[in-house]
Amino acid sequence: MKPDELQAQIKKRRIAPVYFLSGEDEYSREEAVSCIVDAVVDPSDQAFSLDLLNGESTDASTVLTLSATVPMLTEKRVVVVRSFQRLPQKDRESVISYAENPSKTTCLILTTPKVDLKTKLYARLNAAAESVVFYPLNPDRDSGRILAWLRRRAEGKNKRLSGDAADSLMEHIGGDLGDLAREMEKLTVYVGTRESIDASDVEAVMGASRTGTVFDLAEAIGRKDLAGAYLSLDRALSAGEPPQALIAILVRHMTILWKIRLMKRDKRSDDDVKKALRLGWGFNRNFGKYVSQSRLLSRKDLTGGFEALLQADLSLKTSTHTPQLIMQRMLYEMCTLNQS
Numbered sequence: 001m002k003p004d005e006l007q008a009q010i011k012k013r014r015i016a017p018v019y020f021l022s023g024e025d026e027y028s029r030e031e032a033v034s035c036i037v038d039a040v041v042d043p044s045d046q047a048f049s050l051d052l053l054n055g056e057s058t059d060a061s062t063v064l065t066l067s068a069t070v071p072m073l074t075e076k077r078v079v080v081v082r083s084f085q086r087l088p089q090k091d092r093e094s095v096i097s098y099a100e101n102p103s104k105t106t107c108l109i110l111t112t113p114k115v116d117l118k119t120k121l122y123a124r125l126n127a128a129a130e131s132v133v134f135y136p137l138n139p140d141r142d143s144g145r146i147l148a149w150l151r152r153r154a155e156g157k158n159k160r161l162s163g164d165a166a167d168s169l170m171e172h173i174g175g176d177l178g179d180l181a182r183e184m185e186k187l188t189v190y191v192g193t194r195e196s197i198d199a200s201d202v203e204a205v206m207g208a209s210r211t212g213t214v215f216d217l218a219e220a221i222g223r224k225d226l227a228g229a230y231l232s233l234d235r236a237l238s239a240g241e242p243p244q245a246l247i248a249i250l251v252r253h254m255t256i257l258w259k260i261r262l263m264k265r266d267k268r269s270d271d272d273v274k275k276a277l278r279l280g281w282g283f284n285r286n287f288g289k290y291v292s293q294s295r296l297l298s299r300k301d302l303t304g305g306f307e308a309l310l311q312a313d314l315s316l317k318t319s320t321h322t323p324q325l326i327m328q329r330m331l332y333e334m335c336t337l338n339q340s
Helices: 003-011 026-040 043-049 060-068 089-099 120-128 139-156 163-173 177-191 199-206 213-223 226-238 243-265 270-277 281-285 287-296 299-318 323-335
Strands: 018-022 050-054 077-082 106-111 130-133
Touching (some): 003 026, 003 130, 018 120, 026 177, 043 050, 060 077, 060 106, 089 106, 089 120, 163 177, 213 226, 213 243, 213 323, 243 287
Parallel strands (some): 018 106, 050 077
């Protein structure tokens, strides 16, 4: 069963006795759990008819006992077992045997991250339960679904998300619905009573860590363009980016450039570098920029840059100078490396 088909069944109140929800998209899995629970048990009755368990801290005996318990105040009770894969093998087998002949008055929900559905154990569960796999969305393949999801999310908050704002969110975050949901919450608070959310709001809320500021800074440093570096810094500080947060972002960014430089020195392919770093869709999409900057910044630029960043961090914590002056001095040191 596909996630959309599951949602359609839930809306029709066609609730199965056992659900097996798996896959890497944790946000969508948890959203599905909430939808099933809300469809079966009224919030006022959840204390009596809803049990939440975790495979790391429960056992088959507890799961089976609760699943066999007659519901109070409702037609069905719900038993949720998260991290089902953490149960010992024999316990999982016992629960799967129950799933093959479940109680009609209980809805048992088992969740796991990605598992191999072809193994004997999970093949049995896949056949016995309503099984739904939640795959992570890929912006290159699923851009339409992500954009539609973002607009629905905005409408649920009585907001109108512009096309440019939706594109910007997807460009910087990718297809992780959990991250997108958190950014949408921030945007909703930021715009207040205003109905529309625009691309400028996205840039203001997400700051240098997500927008192009950090790339602009790294490129200016590599080109020894002090004026350009100061301009990028002023833009970040004016947008409310805390200086120490900006330093942390630059440290992370330059660490990535260092790793790329080392791997490219060893003749590693682009795909090998992406797989080794495992930084997600946003990194892969901007991989060309990272590679260009890793070539632009010399070994001395990188080592000297880390020293300048460390000194600036210490100064921000101890110096009486203004944060802007400390940051400007840091950029001066980074842009004048290797220059006589």
